[in-house]
Amino acid sequence: MDELARRTPSDGVAEVVSVDDIEWDIDTDVLVAGGGGTGLVAALAASENPDVRVTVLEKAPECGGNTSLSTGMVPAAGTRLQREAGIEETPADMARDILEKNDYEADEERVRYLCEESANLIHWLVDDWDVTLHIVDDFKYPKHSEYRMHAPEGRNGENLVAELVERVESTPNIELLTNAPVKRLVADDGAVRGVVAGLGHDEAIEAERVILATDGFAGNRGMVTDYCEEDVERALYFGADGNTGDGVRFGAELGGELACMDAYQGHATVASQTGMLSTYAVTMNGGILVNQDGERFGDESAGYSEFAISVLKQPGGQAIQLFDERIFERLRGQFEDFDEAIEQGTYHSDDSVADLAERLGADGERAAETVTDYNEAAAAGEPDEVGRVxxxxxxxxxFYGTKVTGALFHTQGGLVVDEHGRVLRTDGSTVENLYAGGGTACGISGHGAGGYLSGNGLTTALGYGRLAGIHARESLD
Known part of the structure; x- marks a missing residue:
């Protein structure tokens, strides 16, 4: 595992072996490399023909990856759940928000198609696979113009993953194995024929189709250094251990085009004391961030991904998240990670902003003045000193507060894919029999950290996972 975490596409290590150099041990129809959100959804989609044998290989001891570390909230437009809540919007509305956030740097055709398919994804999960999702209509993440988040119980990705794993394990034609890393692809004249996998003992598995669902490369410092901006190298890594760029490197070695490799999702509010995420719902319900001088340093509502860098640029790479009891009570019982953060002693409280800020290592007097200025602007409904509305x-x-730092969650660049999740070469041709989704595929966030709109990760994870699984299944008929 450590070796994989150090490899980069430029180091020349061969990760594709010729079919002439191996002997097959076993075979399957659809091989899914990775058991996170992408891989689990891809497996379910591929399995809907009971004659298709599906094998999922997850290199970690448990499934989930970054999906299990997320809120599990899946954005979608035009769903039945939205209409039942009185919300009317179109896929074009969702696409507009995504593209405006990344300054139209993402592939517009892919963005629009994923948005058009988003309602089908939600209905398929809820109706066909009995996955528990509900519409979130009590707050919006930055730059979302409508309530479109569809959340699992507790707004916790672990619960979404648990249901997906249960569905996979109860489907007769799917085999799910953990502690089973895919180490190399097997190819014949550029066409994928299977994989070599195994933790201690390698096995060559012949497969008609291979879906790369190994997530991105945020856990590979060499690749992060090669592709992402310098400041993020100092960020606390908050993603899954297995995100070492394996699938990205596999596909690239077969000529797969790489795009937007500098894109990533950061997060501005990981609690320094406990290492737990302090949900950004705190901020979007009215909370603010100040530095050790007690001063604000930007518009927090611009987005938690790019604001992670703003936090890291403050003295000591730290900031103080300040909010009040109204927010505390509103979120308690709504987010399992918020409740767990409370249990772990993440938050401190005081009737005095000054005393609270001092306790957390900031200039109390200036922090109190900052809150007063913020309150006046908020009460007047006018932009405050940093332009926030x-x-x-x-x-x-x-008042409540905690010391926070900026974190790196996952990367958003990767292999370019078509509308079916098939890996594409620079000339537009497909790498035969190879698919990618989630963090392994090029995302929809454009470049850098600022293009990330909350939910983009699960849009490509579950969206491409389903599309790849469908195409892999149907192409075998």
Whole structure:
């Protein structure tokens, strides 16, 4: 595992072996490399023909990957769940928000298609596979113009993964193996024929179709250094251990085109004391961030991904997240990770902003002045000193706070794929029999950190997973 975490596409290590150099041990129809959100959904989609044998190989001891570390909220437009809540919007509305966030740097055709398919994804999960999802209509993440998040119980990705794993394990024609890393692809004249996998003992598995669902490369510092901006190298890594860029390198060695490799999702509010995520719903319900001088340093509602860099650029790479009891009570019981953060002693409270800020290592007097200025602007409904309007609400005693730092969650660049999730070469041809989704595929966030709109990761994970599984299944008929 450590060796994989150090490899980069430029180091010349061969990760594709010729079919002439191996002897097959076993075979399957569809081989899914990775048991996170992409891989689990791809397996379910591929399995809908009971004659198709599907094998899922997850290199970690448990399935889930970054999906299990997320809120599990899946954005979708035009769903039945939205209509039942009185929300009317179109896929074009969702696509507009995504493209405006990344300044139209993402592939517009792919963005629009994933948005058009988003309602089908939700209905398929809920109706065909009995996955528990509900519409979130009590807050919006930055730059979402409508309530479109579809969340599992507890707004926790672990619960979504648990249901997907249960569905996979109860489907007769799917075999799921953990502690089973895919180490190399097997190819014949550029066409994928299978994989070599195994933790201790290698096995050559022949497969008609291979779906790369190994996520991105945020856990590979060499690749992060090669592709992403310098500041993010100092960020706390908050993603799954297995995100070492394996699938990205496999596909690239077969000529797969790489795009937007500098794109990633950061997060501005990981609690320094406990190492737990302090949900950004705190901020979007009215919370603010100040540095050790007690001063704000940007518009927090611009987005938690790019704001991670803003936090890292503060003295000590730290900031203080301040909010109040109204926000505390509103979120308690709604987010399992927020409840767990409370249990772990993440938050401190005080009737005085100054005393609270001092306790957390900031200039208390200046912090109190900052909150007063913020409250006045919020009460007037006017832009405050950093230009914020979205989610601005006056804060009242008692106050709550925690020290936070910026974190790297996952990368958003990868292999270019078509509308079916098939890996494409630079000339537009497909790498025969090879698919990719989620963090292994080029995402829809454009470049850098600022193009990330909350939910983009699961849009490509579950979206491409389903599309790849469908195409892999139907192409075998």
């Amino acid at each position: 979205d989610g601005a609400t006056p804060l009242e005693a008692p």
